[in-house]
Amino acid sequence: MKKGTFAKLFSVTTAVALAGSLVLPLAPQTAHADRGVVDLWKAIKPLTTIASAMNTGAHPDDEHSAMLAYLSLGKGVDTSSIIANRGEGGQNEIGSELGNALGIIRTRELQEASKVTNVTLGILSEQIDDPVYDFGFSKSPDETLSKWGEEEVYERLIRKIRELRPDVVIPAFLNEPSTHGHHRAINVITVRAFEDAADPSVFPEHLAQGLSPWQVKKLYVPASAKDYDVRVPVGEYDEIYGASYLQLGEESRFMHKSQGMGRHYDEGPSYNYYKLEKSVVPENRGNTAKEKEPDFFEGIAYTFDDLAEEVKKAAGGGKLAAELSALQKDADRVIAAYPSFARVAEEVHAMLADVRKTKAAVEASGLERAVKQDVLHRLEVKENQLSKASAEALSLVAKVRPETGELVAGQTAKVTVTAYNGGQVKWSQVKLSLHVPEGWKARATGPTSVNGLGYNQTAKAEFEVTVPSNASLFQPYQEPLITADVAVTAFETASVTHVVPADAVAVLPGFALSVSPGATVLNTLKPEEPISVKVTVKNYNPGAANSAISLELPDGWSAEPKSVPVSFAAKGETKSAAFTVKPGSSVKPGQYKVTAVARGNGKESRQGAQVIRYPHIGTTYFVQPAEVAIQAFDLNVPEGLKVGYVSSGFDNIDQYLRQVGVDVVSLSAKDIESGDLSQYDSIVLGIRAYGFRPELIPSNARLLKYVEDGGNLVVQYHKPEDKWKPELAPYPITIGTPLIQWRVTDENSKVTMLAPEHPIFNTPNKITDEDWNHWIQDRSAYNPSKWAKEYVELIKNGDSGEKEFTGTFLTATYGKGTYTYSSLVWYREIPALVPGAIRLFVNMASLKQ
Missing domain, CATH: 2.60.40.10 (Immunoglobulins)
Structure with a gap:
C-alpha cells in the first residue's frame, strides 16, 4: 500500500487507544476506537527488537520527543520517559490554573504526549504537594536536590531503572552552568545511577519489593554535530506514518498546550546528537575506535537472535537459545503479514503462545539468577506488547x-x-x-x-x-x-x-464547596471593614439532599448569618450562601484562615472539587480545602484610583487590586485601539502582554501618547520572543539573553533600594526593608541588560555570589507622565498575598509627576 493512502486516511496525531503500558496509571483515553493500519504497525513494530532505552528529564516537555519517536515508532525499541516533577511552578498559556492545578494539567498533557510516541511514562513526583515539586527556576543542581530531598528523588529514579531495566539511558540535559538547575539535577542523579542501580547495597530495600539490581549498558548525553558518538536521524521520513520522526515528535509536543509547545517542521534531513558518557559493553562488542557508532545499541543484544547468542553461552542455555531464535522467526512472520489484519492476528497469537511457552521454560531452567531475570523481563515486555498487537489486529x-x-x-x-x-x-x-x-x-x-x-x-x-x-x-x-x-x-x-x-x-465530596474570594487582604488600617465571603455548594449526592453551610473562623471573629440552610432537588445543582465576616476588634498583621463547612445527609465537608477540563486532556478534578486565605497588613490606597488593566491571560493581579479598593477596568482590544485612555490614572500591562495581545504593538504609539499626556504606564516583564523590541518603551530597553543569566531565583535575596526617596517607595505606602521579606519562588525574571540613561534604577538585587542587577525595576518621566518597566515577579507574589509586593504595586500604580 502506498504511503499516501496511510497519510490521507489515518491520523497519527490522535492518541492510541491501546498505547504502551505505563509506569504511571494509564491516563484516560481520548480516542475511543483504534486507528487502523497505522496503529497496527505501531503495535507490531516493537515485536522485532528486545532492546530498551530510557530518557530522563525534570519537567513535562523535557523529553527528547523526536528521538523518542525515532526509537519507539521507527525502531520499535521499548522506550520510556522518566520525568521528575509535574511542572507546578510554571506559567499557564491556556488558563488561569497555577500551582497544583497547573501540575494536574501538565501531567495529563504529558500522558497524552507519551501516547503519541508510544512511550512508557514514569513521574518521580508521586502525589499532590510531593517533595519532588517544581519550585520554580533554579540555577543550582545542589539547591534543587536539597529542596526535593536528594535521597528521596534518587531512590525513586533507581527504582524506575530497576523496574524498567533499560539497556541505554539518556538524560535530556547536561550539567552545565547555563542550564536550569532542575535539568542539571536530573543529569547528576542519572549519571550517578549508572553504577548505583546495579549495586545491591544501594537501596537494598528494593530486593524485598521484588526489584533486583540492574546494570544499564550505556549512558549517552546530549552533544553537538562537532563532537558526538551517535547521530539519530530524526529527519527520516516514515512512509507508514506519513511524517518524519521530528514531525511525529512535535505532534506529541503539541499536547503541551499549557506551555505553548509544538512547532511545524518541513521535511528534510535532521539529526539529534549524543555522546557516549559511560559503558559496560566489552570493547570487542562496542565502539572501540574513534569512529562513530551506528546507533545507541552497538554491542548490545538487539534482537531475539542476539539474545539467543548470549543465552547460549550461559550454563544450561542451549535449548533455550533455540526457543529464543524461534521467537525471532515469529516476529518476522508477524511483520511479513502486515497490513492484513487477519493474518497479523494469527501470527501474533502464535507468537504469544510461543512467548508464554518460552517463559515457562526459562522459569524451569537452571540459568543463573541474573540471566534468568533478564530473559524473563524481556519476555514479559514482549507478552504485553503482543497483547496490544492482538487488540489492534483483531480490531x-x-x-x-x-x-x-x-x-x-x-x-x-x-x-x-x-x-x-x-x-x-x-x-x-x-x-x-x-x-x-x-x-x-x-x-x-x-x-x-x-x-x-x-x-x-x-x-x-x-x-x-x-x-x-x-x-x-x-x-x-x-x-x-x-x-x-x-x-x-x-x-x-x-x-x-x-x-x-x-x-x-x-470520589468527590457530597457537597463540594468553593469560596470567593479564595484569598484576600485585611487592611489593618481599616479593621472595621467587613469581609464578604460567598460560598457556592455543588451537590454531588445522587439525588435530593439538604445541608447547612457555615464558616469556621479565627478566635474572636464573627460571621452573619451563622448558618445558611440549602436544599437540592437533584445531583449537580448548585446553591450559594453569602456571609459577612467581621474580624476581631484588635486584629494584628498576620495570616488568617476562614473555612467553609457543609453539614447534611449525615456527612460533613470542608473540601471543594475544582473541575479541570480541556479538550486535549479530558476531565479531571482537584480536591482541596474550601478556605479563604486572609493576609492582614497596613495598606494605603488612594481614593478613587482608576486603573486600566491589559491582561495577557497569565495572571490575575487585576482581581486582587479590586479587592484592596482599586477601581480596575479590564481593557479590551477596542479600548486600547480607540478608547479614551485619559480616564485612567494608570494603565498596567500584564506579563508578556505584547506577545499575547496582538492589538498592543499597533497601538503602542497611543500608549506612549497616553504617558506623554500625563498618564502612568506600568509594563511587566517580557521575553524577547514576546515580540518585545527596545523601541516599544519611550526610551530603549533591551532584555538580557541568554534568559537564564538574567533572573534572580532566590526569593530571599537581599534587595537594596537605590532611590529610597523616589515616590514609588514612599507614596502612598512607605516601603522598608521588611517589605522585601516573605516573597515566594523568585525575585525577578528576564531582566533588562541595557536601558537608556533616562531611567531611574530603583533597586539592585541578585543571587548569592552573582553580580547584582540594577535594571530589574526602572522608571522614567516621559512628557507629563511616567513609564515604569518591572521584571519583578508580581504575578506570583500578589496572588500569594505578599504584603510588601501588594504595597509596592499599589505605589507603582499610583505614580504621579
Whole structure:
C-alpha cells in the first residue's frame, strides 16, 4: 500500500487507544476506537527488537520527543520517559490554573504526549504537594536536590531503572552552568545511577519489593554535530506514518498546550546528537575506535537472535537459545503479514503462545539468577506488547463506562464493560472483568463471558459498584479507580487488554464547596471593614439532599448569618450562601484562615472539587480545602484610583487590586485601539502582554501618547520572543539573553533600594526593608541588560555570589507622565498575598509627576 493512502486516511496525531503500558496509571483515553493500519504497525513494530532505552528529564516537555519517536515508532525499541516533577511552578498559556492545578494539567498533557510516541511514562513526583515539586527556576543542581530531598528523588529514579531495566539511558540535559538547575539535577542523579542501580547495597530495600539490581549498558548525553558518538536521524521520513520522526515528535509536543509547545517542521534531513558518557559493553562488542557508532545499541543484544547468542553461552542455555531464535522467526512472520489484519492476528497469537511457552521454560531452567531475570523481563515486555498487537489486529474496541464519573462515598453505581469485534476474525471466547480498589465492591449483574463473537458484534457485562462509606477523596495522580480487563481468545490463545474510562472517575465530596474570594487582604488600617465571603455548594449526592453551610473562623471573629440552610432537588445543582465576616476588634498583621463547612445527609465537608477540563486532556478534578486565605497588613490606597488593566491571560493581579479598593477596568482590544485612555490614572500591562495581545504593538504609539499626556504606564516583564523590541518603551530597553543569566531565583535575596526617596517607595505606602521579606519562588525574571540613561534604577538585587542587577525595576518621566518597566515577579507574589509586593504595586500604580 502506498504511503499516501496511510497519510490521507489515518491520523497519527490522535492518541492510541491501546498505547504502551505505563509506569504511571494509564491516563484516560481520548480516542475511543483504534486507528487502523497505522496503529497496527505501531503495535507490531516493537515485536522485532528486545532492546530498551530510557530518557530522563525534570519537567513535562523535557523529553527528547523526536528521538523518542525515532526509537519507539521507527525502531520499535521499548522506550520510556522518566520525568521528575509535574511542572507546578510554571506559567499557564491556556488558563488561569497555577500551582497544583497547573501540575494536574501538565501531567495529563504529558500522558497524552507519551501516547503519541508510544512511550512508557514514569513521574518521580508521586502525589499532590510531593517533595519532588517544581519550585520554580533554579540555577543550582545542589539547591534543587536539597529542596526535593536528594535521597528521596534518587531512590525513586533507581527504582524506575530497576523496574524498567533499560539497556541505554539518556538524560535530556547536561550539567552545565547555563542550564536550569532542575535539568542539571536530573543529569547528576542519572549519571550517578549508572553504577548505583546495579549495586545491591544501594537501596537494598528494593530486593524485598521484588526489584533486583540492574546494570544499564550505556549512558549517552546530549552533544553537538562537532563532537558526538551517535547521530539519530530524526529527519527520516516514515512512509507508514506519513511524517518524519521530528514531525511525529512535535505532534506529541503539541499536547503541551499549557506551555505553548509544538512547532511545524518541513521535511528534510535532521539529526539529534549524543555522546557516549559511560559503558559496560566489552570493547570487542562496542565502539572501540574513534569512529562513530551506528546507533545507541552497538554491542548490545538487539534482537531475539542476539539474545539467543548470549543465552547460549550461559550454563544450561542451549535449548533455550533455540526457543529464543524461534521467537525471532515469529516476529518476522508477524511483520511479513502486515497490513492484513487477519493474518497479523494469527501470527501474533502464535507468537504469544510461543512467548508464554518460552517463559515457562526459562522459569524451569537452571540459568543463573541474573540471566534468568533478564530473559524473563524481556519476555514479559514482549507478552504485553503482543497483547496490544492482538487488540489492534483483531480490531478490538474495548470500553469501560461508569454511569457517572462523579461518585460519593457510600454510592452504588452501574459500570458497563464492552468488547466490540470490528475485524474479520471470529473470537472463540470473550471474558470481561472489572477491577475496583480494595474495600470497594463490584458485583456482576449478568454474564461476564461470551462464546463466539463475530464481526460487528459486541459483548457486554454490567456491574454494580459500591463505594465504601470511608472512601478517600479523589487524588489525581493515583491509579484509575475503576479499570477493566478484556480477555479475547482467538487461534486457541487468549490475549488480555487493560481498559480505563474515557475520563477520570473520582470520589468527590457530597457537597463540594468553593469560596470567593479564595484569598484576600485585611487592611489593618481599616479593621472595621467587613469581609464578604460567598460560598457556592455543588451537590454531588445522587439525588435530593439538604445541608447547612457555615464558616469556621479565627478566635474572636464573627460571621452573619451563622448558618445558611440549602436544599437540592437533584445531583449537580448548585446553591450559594453569602456571609459577612467581621474580624476581631484588635486584629494584628498576620495570616488568617476562614473555612467553609457543609453539614447534611449525615456527612460533613470542608473540601471543594475544582473541575479541570480541556479538550486535549479530558476531565479531571482537584480536591482541596474550601478556605479563604486572609493576609492582614497596613495598606494605603488612594481614593478613587482608576486603573486600566491589559491582561495577557497569565495572571490575575487585576482581581486582587479590586479587592484592596482599586477601581480596575479590564481593557479590551477596542479600548486600547480607540478608547479614551485619559480616564485612567494608570494603565498596567500584564506579563508578556505584547506577545499575547496582538492589538498592543499597533497601538503602542497611543500608549506612549497616553504617558506623554500625563498618564502612568506600568509594563511587566517580557521575553524577547514576546515580540518585545527596545523601541516599544519611550526610551530603549533591551532584555538580557541568554534568559537564564538574567533572573534572580532566590526569593530571599537581599534587595537594596537605590532611590529610597523616589515616590514609588514612599507614596502612598512607605516601603522598608521588611517589605522585601516573605516573597515566594523568585525575585525577578528576564531582566533588562541595557536601558537608556533616562531611567531611574530603583533597586539592585541578585543571587548569592552573582553580580547584582540594577535594571530589574526602572522608571522614567516621559512628557507629563511616567513609564515604569518591572521584571519583578508580581504575578506570583500578589496572588500569594505578599504584603510588601501588594504595597509596592499599589505605589507603582499610583505614580504621579
